[in-house]
Amino acid sequence: MRPILPASLLLLLLLPLAALAEPRFDDPPTDSRDGGFTLEWNAEGAVELERASGPDFDDARVIYRGGDTSSVISGLPDGEYRFRLRAEGADDWADEARVEVAHHSLARAFGFFALGGAVFLVLIVAILRGRPRD
Numbered sequence: 001m002r003p004i005l006p007a008s009l010l011l012l013l014l015l016p017l018a019a020l021a022e023p024r025f026d027d028p029p030t031d032s033r034d035g036g037f038t039l040e041w042n043a044e045g046a047v048e049l050e051r052a053s054g055p056d057f058d059d060a061r062v063i064y065r066g067g068d069t070s071s072v073i074s075g076l077p078d079g080e081y082r083f084r085l086r087a088e089g090a091d092d093w094a095d096e097a098r099v100e101v102a103h104h105s106l107a108r109a110f111g112f113f114a115l116g117g118a119v120f121l122v123l124i125v126a127i128l129r130g131r132p133r134d
Contacts, residue, residue: 022086022087022094022095023041023042023043023044023047023085023086023087023094023095024041024042024043024085024094024095025039025040025041025083025085025095025096025097026040026041026042027040028040028083028097028099029099030098030099030100031099031100031101031102032076032099032100032101032102033102033103033104034103034104035074035075035076035077035101035103036072036073036074036075036076037072037073037099038070038071038072038073039070039071039073039083039097040069040070041069041070041085041095042069043069043085043087044087045067045087045088046065046066046067046087046088046089047064047065047066047067047085047086047087047088048062048064048065048085048086048087048088049062049063049064049065049071049083049084049085050062050063050083050084050085051063051073051081051082051083052081052082052083052084053079053080053081053082054082055082057082057084060084065088066088073099076101077101077103078101078102078103079100079101080098080099080100080101081098081099081100081101082096082097082098082099083096083097083098083099084096084097085097
């Protein structure tokens, strides 16, 4: 006769396998300066990803459903955004992430623009002065 494992021991052995089945974010960003970033996660199957702007997820909406393991988020205005993830069809959410979007100031953006324009003009002058003359 073979020995039978007690149910509690069997449960302890299977518990780590159940924990692995839940999708988890893989090092999500905490901030963004341009309104875009990539969320990556580990999951065994299809997932559901929601985005909300409040801590209680009152305005949450599904932004992705499927079997991929990442999603590119872009075009977000300044603010705090919360994301949550669960296995598709599951009742409980498995993981949450929070990202703060704070764009560069307008003065800084115009500074970058001016610097790019100055570099462009220097290159044009260098090209025109460096060309061979007849």
